[in-house]
Amino acid sequence: MTRSVLLGALALGLFANATSASATGVYINGVYTESGSTITLPASGQMTISTAPGGTHSAPMVGTTYDTTTIAPTYDSGQYQVINAQPATQHTSQPAQTTTYSTAPATSYIEQPTVITAPAYAAEPAQSAGWKARRIYVAARAGVVLAEDTDFRVSNQGGGADLRIDNSYDSPGYTGSLAVGYQGHAGGIRYRTELEGGYQSSEVEQHNIRGVGVVRGADALGDTNVLYGFVNLYGDLPVSDRVALTAGGGIGAGLVEFDGHGTRANGIALNDDSVAFGYHLDAGVSYQVTEDVALEASYRYQSFVGAELTTENGNKTDVDVSSHNILAGVRVGF
Numbered sequence: 001m002t003r004s005v006l007l008g009a010l011a012l013g014l015f016a017n018a019t020s021a022s023a024t025g026v027y028i029n030g031v032y033t034e035s036g037s038t039i040t041l042p043a044s045g046q047m048t049i050s051t052a053p054g055g056t057h058s059a060p061m062v063g064t065t066y067d068t069t070t071i072a073p074t075y076d077s078g079q080y081q082v083i084n085a086q087p088a089t090q091h092t093s094q095p096a097q098t099t100t101y102s103t104a105p106a107t108s109y110i111e112q113p114t115v116i117t118a119p120a121y122a123a124e125p126a127q128s129a130g131w132k133a134r135r136i137y138v139a140a141r142a143g144v145v146l147a148e149d150t151d152f153r154v155s156n157q158g159g160g161a162d163l164r165i166d167n168s169y170d171s172p173g174y175t176g177s178l179a180v181g182y183q184g185h186a187g188g189i190r191y192r193t194e195l196e197g198g199y200q201s202s203e204v205e206q207h208n209i210r211g212v213g214v215v216r217g218a219d220a221l222g223d224t225n226v227l228y229g230f231v232n233l234y235g236d237l238p239v240s241d242r243v244a245l246t247a248g249g250g251i252g253a254g255l256v257e258f259d260g261h262g263t264r265a266n267g268i269a270l271n272d273d274s275v276a277f278g279y280h281l282d283a284g285v286s287y288q289v290t291e292d293v294a295l296e297a298s299y300r301y302q303s304f305v306g307a308e309l310t311t312e313n314g315n316k317t318d319v320d321v322s323s324h325n326i327l328a329g330v331r332v333g334f
Contacts, residue, residue: 026049026050027049027050028047028048028049029047029048030048134182134183134184134185135182135183135333135334136180136181136182136183136333136334137180137181137182137183137192137331137332137333137334138178138179138180138181138331138332138334139178139179139180139181139194139196139296139329139330139331139332140176140177140178140179140329140330141175141176141177141178141179141196141198141296141327141328141329142174142175142176142177142327142328142329143174143175143176143300143325143326143327143328144172144173144174144175144325144326145172145173145174145175145200145201145202145323145324145325146169146172146173146323146324146325146326147169147173147202147224147321147322147323148169148322148323148324149166149167149168149169150166150167150224150258150319150320150321151164151165151166151167151319152164152165152167152258152261152269152270152309152311152317152319153165153311153315153317154269154270154311154312154313154315154317155311155313155314155315162315163209163210163211163212164209164210165207165208165209165210165261165269165270166207166208166210167204167206167207167208167222167224167261168204168205168206168207168208169202169203169204169205169224170205170206171203171205172202173200173201173202173203173323174200174201175198175199175200175201175325175327176198176199176200177196177197177198177199178196178197178198179194179195179196179197179232180194180195181193181194181195181232181331182194183236183333188237188238189235189236189237190235190236190237190238190244191233191234191235191236192232192233192234192235192236192248193231193232193233193234194231194232194234195229195230195231195232196229196230196231196232196250196252197228197229197230198227198228198229199225199226199227199228200225200226200228200302200323200325201223201224201225201226202223202224202225202323203222203223204220204221204222204223204224204261205217205220206220207220207222207261207262207263215263215264215265218264219263219264219265220263220264221260221261221262221263221264221268222258222259222260222261222262222270223257223259223260224256224257224258224259224261224321225256225257225259226254226255226256226257226278226304226321227254227255227257228252228253228254228255228278228302228304229252229253229254230250230251230252230278230279230280231250231251231252232248232249232250232282233248233249233250234246234247234248234282235247235248236286241288242287242288242289243285243286243287243288244285244286244288245284245285246282246283246284246285246286246296246298247282247283247284248281248282249279249280249281249282250279250280250282251277251278251279252278252279253275253276253277253278253304254275254276254278254304254321255273255274255275256273256274256275256276256304256307256309256319256321257272257273258270258271258272258273258309258319259271262312267312268312269311269312269313270309270311270312270317271312272309272310272311273307273309274307274308274309275307276304276305276306276307276308276321277304277305277306278302278303278304278305279302279303280300280301280302280303280325281300281301282298282299282300283298283299284296284297284298284299284327285297285298286331291333292332292333292334293330293331293332293333294330294331294333295328295329295330295331296327296328296329296330296331297327297328297329298326298327298329299324299325299326299327300324300325300326300327301322301323301324301325302322302323302325303320303321303322303323304320304321304322305320306318306319306320307319307320307321
């Protein structure tokens with residue numbers, strides 16, 4: 001370690017008790033050095049001071065080896081003093097004899113910015129944003145009607161008990177409806193509420209007149225029609241991004257019409273209409289084609305209960321009209 005040492009000769013001449021003459025300098029490590037000169041210490045940090053080359057002196061301890069890593073003593077009555085050098089990075093002029101630090105030197109740190117990368121999330125499939133969203137829609141449905149048998153009573157013109165006529169609808173009828181609805185969410189299930197209006201018709205294939213006989217084919221006359229309206233509620237349970245199972249139903253009313261029921265030989269026995277309470281229960285499946293369009297297929301049990309009709313000869317009768325409907329439809333959302 002390299003240090004600079006200032007050797008100052010306050011009075012290089014020896015006092016009265018000194019044994020040698022005064023001098024204007026000393027030998028440091030064997031090198032003559034003028035009083036007040038600045039020297040560079042060896043790396044060992046030690047030095048030997050004397051008044052002559054290779055010589056020694058007893059007062060004040062000339063020739064003693066001083067370790068400059070500590071402060072050398074100052075001799076008020078002596079000829080010189082040794083001053084520790086301070087690091088060159090701290091002083092550019094003559095160093096102070098001592099340096100005191102009250103606190104540790106300040107250290108500055110440059111904080112590196114922390115970069116946080118947001119996690120990547122897979123985009124939801126486009127088709128999931130359609131019917132899963134809350135929205136208004138319109139729907140159109142059509143299908144076939146498998147009507148259950150109906151019956152009504154007419155007065156026996158020949159006297160006796162009323163005649164009961166059973167009506168069979170062997171061939172499928174038809175139905176169609178339009179609806180407007182709203183879809184929302186409740187947990188993992190989508191629900192739909194809607195208003196639906198439609199029409200269905202079934203043609204009579206035969207009349208069975210109890211106690212008289214059966215009239216069928218072209219000789220059996222009549223159609224059974226219903227103009228209806230329902231308030232519906234459905235739940236859709238998704239099983240994939242595009243497919244959902246559907247269940248629900250509705251209640252409402254229907255204008256039940258028995259149009260021209262009778263036989264070709266005996267004429268019309270019943271030609272009347274009446275409003276009756278109606279309901280239906282549905283189960284099916286839907287397929288989402290796009291975000292705005294879904295196809296549906298369903299089974300519906302539909303019934304209108306207690307239609308009060310009057311026969312041509314004035315006999316009043318209550319009639320239930322029930323059917324099994326197979327439907328296909330389309331919904332378009334907005």
